[in-house]
Amino acid sequence: MASVEAQASGSGQREPNHGMRIFIISLVLGVIFDALFWFLLSPHMPPGTMTSAAASEQFDINVLAAIAIPVMIFIFVYFGYALTVWRRRPGDDTDGPALHGNARVQTTWITVTSAIVLFLAGFGTYELIVPQGAGAGEGPAPIWTPPGAKLTVAQQIAPWTPGQVLVIQVIGQQWKFSYRYPQFGGFETSALVIPDHTWVQFDVTSIDVIHSFWAYQLGVKADANPGVDNVAFAKTDQLGKITVRCDELCGLWHGAMFDYGKVVPVSEFQSWASSSRVELASITKLLPPYATTYNPTVIPLFRLGPVVKKLGLFGAGGGYYPPQDPQQP
Amino acid sequence: MAIETEPGTLQHPGGGEPTGAKDTRAWWQRPAIHTGVLGAVIGYLVGYYLGRAISANYQQISTSDAHDIAIVLGFLFLVIGWLVGLGVFNDLLRHMAGRPMPDTEKTNGDAAGVARYFRVTLDHKVVGIQYLIGMIIYFCTAGLLAMGIRTELLSPVHHVFSSSTYIELVGEHGTMMMMLMTSVILGPFGNYLIPLMIGSKRVAFPRVEALSFWLTPAAFLILLAAIPLGGFHMGWTGYPTLSVQDTSGADAYAFAFGLMGISMVLAGFNILVTVICYRAPGMRWSRLPMFVWGILGTSVMMTLAAPILSGGMYMLLTDRTVQTAFFTDNLGGSTYLFQNLFWFFGHPEVYILALPGFGIVNEILPVFTRKPLFAYKVAAAGMVGVALLSFFVWQHHLFDSGINPNMRPLFMLTTEMISIPTGFIFLVGMGTLWKAKIRFSVPMLFALALFFNFLIGGVSGVFVSDTGADTTEHGSFFVMAHFHYTIMGGLIFAFMGGCYYWLPKMMGIKLNEKLGKWHFWLMFLAFNSTFLPLFAVGWLGQPRRVFEYALRLQGLNDWVSISSYVLGFSILLFVINFVWSTVVTRDRETGNPWDARGLEWQVPSPPPVHNFEHIPVVLSGPYEYGDPDAPPVADLNPPVGVLVGALASAETEESEA
Incomplete structure (x- = not known):
């Protein structure tokens, strides 16, 4: 483009090769900033490397940033150069060159942007499938699963031994999360405790409105829909504290819907789980039997269940319809 | 058959010659x-x-x-x-x-009175001004609500508002902004300038156009009525089941948003037909100004996407009132249904918010670089490409929702593909700057700022389109910063640029240049200072719509809040400039202050009642700067008998009918 233009402008002195200048400036700056980013910043990018999912997300963000930095630098350099060099000189009221386009520049631009985009789509697909869904909720029938994923209730309530996939049912309600461990008798607790070096399967559901389970350090995010089992996977690699926040507006106290969990060594987890199982046994038997979704209106109180339900003596039902409604289907 | 005079009836708003008496009643x-x-x-x-x-x-x-x-x-x-x-x-x-x-008022003598701005009118120029004033008022209202949000976020532990009031502010701000942004450029500039740019005396459906405007005050007041009704607490997305269970304020939300959807369909449809059917002779598709291309793409999206919004809101209303169960899972409905409907509208909508901005900067750049638009066809292809692709990306809002995991690679691909036509706009902008003679007038500053902001907004969009990276970014302040960069940094900067560029045309008054530069620099710096840190805030784990956040993020949040006040002040400067220039000083500008070639600048400012005395014959494209051999853009006074083609045949049909 530059050489074509140099002829067209027809000015007396030799026109500098603007395109080459811009290219070299942005190349140098791009390499410098990419190196700075990759060696200084990228190990600290969110969400860390506590799990396989988190690590793959961090890698995605780093790769995207490493591509974005030179692209942005090129455009900023171009604009900076253009606004400096090609500003109107005082007293110059003439028009610029009548340049309507340049087939080579246009073709190059379209080819390069298309190539970047297609690469990113391929990269993103690979990074979605290989790390088992990259920590995102995959719905009730996950298709990218780790070996030994437990997708039926029968598999989920079989006792856990170290090395197996640990199933944790995450139950959202206004405005807290509770966690149910079906492999340990189905006790329900507000503490999120996870063993190290273990594949964890989160079965996220809700009993009222839509929440979203965001375990930041685990790199897991899955919407909690009432009546839906939303499954997400992550393999823990490090010990540490987890921050859990609700990520979908769920009413007045959405902003206060957070708690903390931890990743502990396997032996510590086992002793915690078995002691919790014993401690909570009296409450566990009052809970609805474990199912992939959580329906609090199922009450296992001998034959009193239907009576209690008839009287409306249960908590949030997840539905809008009170029992006395004439149109109850 | 050649015609001797122009057909009077063909271009008369309302379709027929007025036959009744003049309306001589008093204004009240x-x-x-x-x-x-x-x-x-x-x-x-x-x-x-x-x-x-x-x-x-x-x-x-x-x-x-x-x-x-x-x-x-x-x-x-x-x-x-x-x-x-x-x-x-x-x-x-x-x-x-x-x-x-x-x-009609046009021939009624009182066409110049102020009263016409408070009436239903058939003049697209009056509707344009009505839209302009209306949109500025809505924008300032919604902006004040944002100040309220930022005030609450000054501290993670001390609260200015109750949790209920805070969520109401968030919802009102989001919904009002999303409602007005659809029309903030199409309404004022689209309605006012499209006929002038394509050489028409009128729009296709002046009554539909007027209706589209007069629905907006109703929609906005009903939306505000949510506050006395108890507010709505589900944000602008209004996901059931929360919105089904919410207090009566949610009725106002659903009704107002659905009503705005109807207004959008009407506005879009009118412009669509106008651009297709009312172009002057010689205004080929290859000579169409890029702003018209942008608005055309917007109109297509509005006409096709907004009915989905109105439908979804209607279903939400029946769920809330007569107890249908479209969105109740355990009664056969599905909350996913609403999410799909909403985003099938919602994603074309966010490009509805982008294309008019692209159109405006492509219109401004050639004028202030004194060069032809670089790669005209690529620019038009970019507009059309974005408009088409926008219908195939909506499920990227649902990457974590548990719906259709096997569709995620497809939606990732389509989403990332949208950056190809968006990149066309950058190619066009950068090519136009090549060896230009850049004049840094206020409109040009805003146009250049759009490229700066939209680059950040667009690149961050690629981050959220990647499903893996999106797991961390979804629903966090990262996404919030991303779409504020594209909407506020793109659309509103373009809107401001359009105001400075076209107000001399629309009102015959030039805004104060010095105050305008102050406004620009303050707004540009404050905008970036407000929203750039929010990317970091989101990456560090702060979800949207929370009033309590991690203590370690207070420094960043305070910085953002204070910047947002400065941003608010810069908008106030604009309002002051607007009122000062249009009401107090009234610095008359009747000609062509920017020395622009656009057809709209070839008629006096403000344009006469019928826009053009005669239907012009367009002779060349609007961007032929720097070409001394280029013919003038149009012949405004074509010789008698020259209008043979389309008009003549239309006249024949008319006389035969």
Whole structure:
């Protein structure tokens, strides 16, 4: 483009090769900033490397940033150069060159942007499938699963031994999360405790409105829909504290819907789980039997269940319809 | 057959020659905004009474104060009463009764009065100004709500508002902004300038156009009515089941948003037909100004996407009132249904918010670089490409929702593909700057700022389109910063640029240049200082719409809040400049201050009532700067008999009919 233009402008002195200048400036700056980013910043990018999912997300963000930095630098350099060099000189009221386009520049631009985009789509697909869904909720029938994923209730309530996939049912309600461990008798607790070096399967559901389970350090995010089992996977690699926040507006106290969990060594987890199982046994038997979704209106109180339900003596039902409604289907 | 004179009837707004008497009543006897308000009040009371009467026997309603049916019927009759009071249906009823049509205002002598801005009018230029003022008012209201949000976020532990008030502010801010942004450029500039740019004396459907504007005050006041009704607490996305369970304010949300959807369809459809059918002879598709291309793409998206919004909101209303169960999982409905409907509208919508901005900068750049637009066809292809692709990306909002995991690679691909046509706009902008003679007037500054902001917004969009990276970014402040960069940094900067560029045309008044530069620099710096840190805030784990956050993020949040006040002040500077220049100093500008080639600049400013004395014949494209051999853009006074083609055949059909 530059050489074509140099002829067209027809000015007396030799026109500098603007395109080459811009290219070299942005190349140098791009390499410098990419190196700075990759060696200084990228190990600290969110969400860390506590799990396989988190690590793959961090890698995605780093790769995207490493591509974005030179692209942005090129455009900023171009604009900076253009606004400096090609500003109107005082007293110059003439028009610029009548340049309507340049087939080579246009073709190059379209080819390069298309190539970047297609690469990113391929990269993103690979990074979605290989790390088992990259920590995102995959719905009730996950298709990218780790070996030994437990997708039926029968598999989920079989006792856990170290090395197996640990199933944790995450139950959202206004405005807290509770966690149910079906492999340990189905006790329900507000503490999120996870063993190290273990594949964890989160079965996220809700009993009222839509929440979203965001375990930041685990790199897991899955919407909690009432009546839906939303499954997400992550393999823990490090010990540490987890921050859990609700990520979908769920009413007045959405902003206060957070708690903390931890990743502990396997032996510590086992002793915690078995002691919790014993401690909570009296409450566990009052809970609805474990199912992939959580329906609090199922009450296992001998034959009193239907009576209690008839009287409306249960908590949030997840539905809008009170029992006395004439149109109850 | 060659025609001797131009067809009068063909270009007369309203379709036929006015045959009735002139309207000589005093202003307060003619239908205008005051009769509209009267009609609205009466309508609301009638509707509310009806709703009470209909629903009184339902036990659930008689034992609670849940009177959603009455409220929704009240709103419905309010809108009807408002439109009846404004006189929207008068011509229709006259036509049905076979009575002669009244003389329109254009030929009525009072075409210059201020009163016409408070009436339903057939003049697209009046509608454009109405839209402009309306949109600025809505924008400032919604902006003040944002200041409220940022005030609450000054501290993670001390609260200014209750949790309920805070969520109401968030929802009102989001919904109002999303409603007004759809029309913030298409409404004022699209309606005002499209006929001028394509060489037409009128728009295709002036009554539809007027209706599209007069629905917006109703929609915005109903949305604000949510606050006395208890507010709505589900944000602008309004996901069930929360929105089904919410207080009566959610009725106002759903009704107002659905009503705005209708306004969008009407506005888009009118412009679509105008651009296709009302171009002057010689205004080929290859000579269409890029702003018209942008608005054309926007209109296509509006016409096709907004009905989905209105439909979804209608279903939400019936779920809330007459207890259908579209969105209740355990009764056969699905909350995913609403998410799909909403985002099938919602994603074309965010490109509805991008294309007009691209159009404006492509219009401004050639004028202030004194060069032709680089790669015209690529720019047009970019507009059309974005408009088409926007319908195939919506599920990227649902990457974590548990819906269709096997579709995620596809939606990732389509989403990332949108950056190809968006990149065209950058190619065009950068090519136009090549060896230019750049003049840094205020409109040019805003146009250049759009490229800066939209680059950040667009690149961050690639981060959220990647499903893996999105797991961390979804629903966090990262996404919030991303779309503020594209909407505020793109659309609003373009809107401001458009104001400085076209107000001399629309009002015959130039805004103060010095104050304009202050406004620009303050707004540009404050905007980036407000939203750039929010990317980091989101990456560090702060979800959207929270009023409590991690203590370690307080520094960043405080920085953002203080910057947002400066940003608010810069908008205030704009309002001051606007009022000062248009009301106080009134610095007259009748010619072509930017020395632009656009067809709209070839007529006096402000344009005469009928835009063009004769239908112009367009001779060349609007961007032929730097080409001394280029013919003038149009022949405004074509010799008699030259208009042979389309007009002549139309005339023949007319006379035969």
